[in-house]
Amino acid sequence: QVHLVESGGGVVQPGGSLRLSCAASGFTFRDFGMHWVRHVPGKGLEWVASIRHDGSHKNYADSVKGRFTISRDNFKSTLYLQMNSLGGEDTAVFYCAKEIGTGPTNFFYYYMDVWGKGTTVTVSS
Amino acid sequence: QSALTQEASVSGTVGQMVTLSCTGNSNNIGSYGVGWYQQISHGVPKTVMFGNSLPSGIPDRFSGSQSGTTASLTISGLQPEDEADYYCSTWDYSLTAWVFGGGTKLTVL
Numbered sequence: 001q002v003h004l005v006e007s008g009g010g011v012v013q014p015g016g017s018l019r020l021s022c023a024a025s026g027f028t029f030r031d032f033g034m035h036w037v038r039h040v041p042g043k044g045l046e047w048v049a050s051i052r053h054d055g056s057h058k059n060y061a062d063s064v065k066g067r068f069t070i071s072r073d074n075f076k077s078t079l080y081l082q083m084n085s086l087g088g089e090d091t092a093v094f095y096c097a098k099e100i101g102t103g104p105t106n107f108f109y110y111y112m113d114v115w116g117k118g119t120t121v122t123v124s125s
Numbered sequence: 126q127s128a129l130t131q132e133a134s135v136s137g138t139v140g141q142m143v144t145l146s147c148t149g150n151s152n153n154i155g156s157y158g159v160g161w162y163q164q165i166s167h168g169v170p171k172t173v174m175f176g177n178s179l180p181s182g183i184p185d186r187f188s189g190s191q192s193g194t195t196a197s198l199t200i201s202g203l204q205p206e207d208e209a210d211y212y213c214s215t216w217d218y219s220l221t222a223w224v225f226g227g228g229t230k231l232t233v234l
Contacts, residue, residue, distance in 0.1 A: 035223070037170070044127070045162065045170065045212050047223035061222055095170065103176055109158030111175035112214065118169060 002026040002114045004096050009119030016086050016123070022079040022096030022116055030054070030074035033099035035112055036081045038092035038121075048094070049081065063089070086123045093118040128153060129213055129226035136232040142201040145229045147213030149194050153224055157215045159196035161189060164228075165209040173211075174198055200231075208233040 008020040022034070036048040049060045049070040058070050069082040079096050100113035130148045137143040147159060158176035165171075172180050174189040186202045196215075200207055213226040 037225075039164070039167065039170075041167070044210075044228040045164070045214070045225045047214070047225060050223060059221060059223070097170075100175065102178060103158060107158065107176070109176060110216065111158065111160035111172065112162070112170075113172055113175070113180070115170050115172070 002098060004098065004114060004116030006094060006096055006116045006119035009094065009121045011122045011124060012086055013125050014087055014123055017082070017084045018086065018121060020081040020083065020094055020096075020119055020121075022081075024077045024079065024096075024098070027098070029072075029077035033110065034070075034072060034079045035097045035099060036070060036079075036094060037097055037112070037115075038090075038094045039118075040089075040092045046092075050099070051079070083121070086121075088123050090121060091123045093120050127227040128217055128220065128224035129215070131211075131213060131226035131229045133227070134230045134232065136234055137200075137203045138234045139203055139205060141203045142199065143203055143231065145198045145200075145211055145213075145231065147196040147198075147226050149196075149215065149217075149224075151194060152219035153194075153215050153217040154191065154196050155194040156218060159189070159191055159213050159215045161187075161196075161198045162212045162214065163209045164212065165206075167210075170212070203233055205233050207231060 003025045035050045095118045097112040098114045161174040162170045177189045
């Protein structure tokens with residue numbers, strides 16, 4: 001059974017840094033792209049960053065570009081999110097999500113598939 | 126403002142059929158499949174549809190469709206446990222980013 005467990009959240013002062021981890025099990029981690037998505041209290045889901053299965057390509061939301069770095073260790077089956085220069089707007093529950101590709105040949109697309117339980121990041125002085 | 130537009134709220138009675146919509150443009154929904162994600166009481170998101178395929182364990186009263194730049198999630202035979210926030214999401218090649226809709230709050234009366 002696919003299992004994703006986030007860790008590393010906590011309370012941090014504005015301008016501070018945190019590194020989130022997402023430990024994966026139950027599937028061949030190195031074969032799948034991964035995402036970080038956050039939920040701000042009272043607001044909706046916001047995609048943060050994604051990384052290809054082999055780490056060769058990364059994408060970021062404009063709101064975090066230049067401050068956050070997504071990475072992965074396929075030997076440890078772990079996804080990371082290094083977050084620097086944190087501000088109040090980054091206060092959220094951060095989820096990692098596994099990607100799945102599915103569909104017939106001309107309509108093969110990618111989706112977020114399985115989600116972890118999340119880790120809470122609070123930026124406050 | 127979200128790249129994908131969803132109704133803020135939809136309601137229905139038990140047993141009724143409801144349809145949630147997600148409107149984008151040719152850079153996103155018009156070019157890629159749409160995923161639908163359920164979040165109950167701001168808890169852990171759960172994938173309830175990718176494209177028009179049901180993930181394992183999701184009841185077949187959920188169905189999905191896409192036409193042009195609009196995607197829809199239909200729930201037939203609405204159940205109390207379906208009350209949740211529902212988000213649509215897809216890739217946007219112009220923004221080079223994944224985008225989410227603002228979410229629809231589904232209330233089961």
